[in-house]
Amino acid sequence: MSDELTDEAAYAWPRRGRLPHEDGDLETRWEALRGAGHHTPTKQFFVRTHTNVPRIDVSTWTLWLHGDGLRDGPVAMSYDDLLSFPQEDLTAFIECAGNGRSYYTSQQNQRVEGTAWGLGAVGVARWRGVRLSHVLEAAGITADALDVMARGLDDPYLKHGRDLGRVRRPLPVAKAVKDVLLAHEMNGEPLTPEHGYPMRLVVPDWVGIASIKWIGDIEVSTGELHSPWSTDLYRLFGLGHPAEGSAPLTTMPVKSAFELPHGARVTVGCDHLLTGRSWSGNGAIRRVEVSTDGGSTWTEARIVGDRRPHTWAQWELPWRPERRGPTELMARATDESGVTQSKGQPHNTLGYQFAAIIRHPVTVI
Structure with missing residues (x-):
């Protein structure tokens, strides 16, 4: 037997280990995870990009923090500055909000837009980096700060001829300071370019769009922040939902x-x-x-x-x-x-x- x-x-x-999609995204093959251990091997981890994978020189890279939610104005931090903070490990999944999208069609005979993921747009990794809360405290976040918004360094995204700018999405300060990691390692190695080198956010439990890759700046605001990735996208639209869509997707x-x-x-x-x-x-x-x-x-x-x-x-x-x-x-x-x-x-x-x-x-x- x-x-x-x-x-x-x-x-x-x-x-x-991965299945390519027509838009260039890569999906993990579930059968490749059998016997692979708890963490998804980096080379089998799914890849989702809106435009391109930027090539960034870490020696000149700087993280800019700015906005009216900082006491003393903008703050710049280098890669080495961020490595000087206490470092932590976090095992967490990142999952595209559209993971499983193809099953709306194959199981429920319903039409939907977007990459036709099976279930392979999810992965678990051991991330290492600095808590975002520590970085925000060092930058002088104010007590009345409400939202933070990280923005990537990939090219601006064009959708139906409209320039939506670089990928960015607001987080409430309460989530940002609770458990979000500014990560520079994945499974014990520096981030690869396709996974966000040199730094990315890891937002545990939330939709993958919140875990911004190739992070370049973070806005800290005393008011609500918005972007197309929280207004036009990553909400629920259609029959049974409000005309403006549901609240922005989170968990x-x-x-x-x-x-x-x-x-x-x-x-x-x-x-x-x-x-x-x-x-x-x-x-x-x-x-x-x-x-x-x-x-x-x-x-x-x-x-x-x-x-x-x-x-x-x-x-x-x-x-x-x-x-x-x-x-x-x-x-x-x-x-x-x-x-x-x-x-x-x-x-x-x-x-x-x-x-x-x-x-x-x-x-x-």
Whole structure:
């Protein structure tokens, strides 16, 4: 009997770590994470860019902090200045708000805009850097500061002929000083250019757009700040939502994924080990249930390792299929806030935050 999930044939076709999209974004292949450890290897971590990957000379790079929320005016900090602060490690997931977007179409027959991600626009890394709160305190943030807005150094973004400027998105000061990291390392190595070198924000649990890469400046304001990435984008639009859209998206919902290809072939009468990962911006994962018969019956999976916030829980379930033919694997997680994944997801036109249970087809041979 085999203790592997599938025959070698089930893994032969997509062993490489990332799937390219037409717009140049790169999506992690979930089957490549099987046996890879808790952290997503940097070379398999998804890549989302709006325009380009800038090449930055760290010797001349400066982080500018400015705005009426600073006591003594603008402050400039070099890379070495930031390395002189106390450094911290943070294991956390970053996830594109559109992760799972393709399932609005494939599972719910609904049209949406944007990159047709499967579930691979998420990754967990060990980030190292300085708390944003320490940097803001050193820059002289005032007691009445309300919002901060980081801006990247990638090229301005054009959408439908409109210049939206460089990618930027406001954060409330309360979140910025709570747990946000200004990171310069990823998985024990300096950030690569595609992941934000030389410095990026890591905003735990929130939509990935908040974790600005290639950061160049931070505005600190005593009033509300806005950008197209908080007004025109990264809100929920469409039927059932206000005309101006929902409030700007913040926390990511609970999700689950199997570590095997869609359409995998498994051998009847053999012992297999189903593995996967579940995560939530609302806290640690409390429970994961798996169905091997399209949702007719459910069995609780065993969570492997600690249950922690900001990162995913790895899980496993032995399976011995007894009948040949197609079936659907399904996984649903419950986070510590008590939210459990549902069978469907309310539609929004930009296809954000798909969190319904994914129907994962396999064939038993």
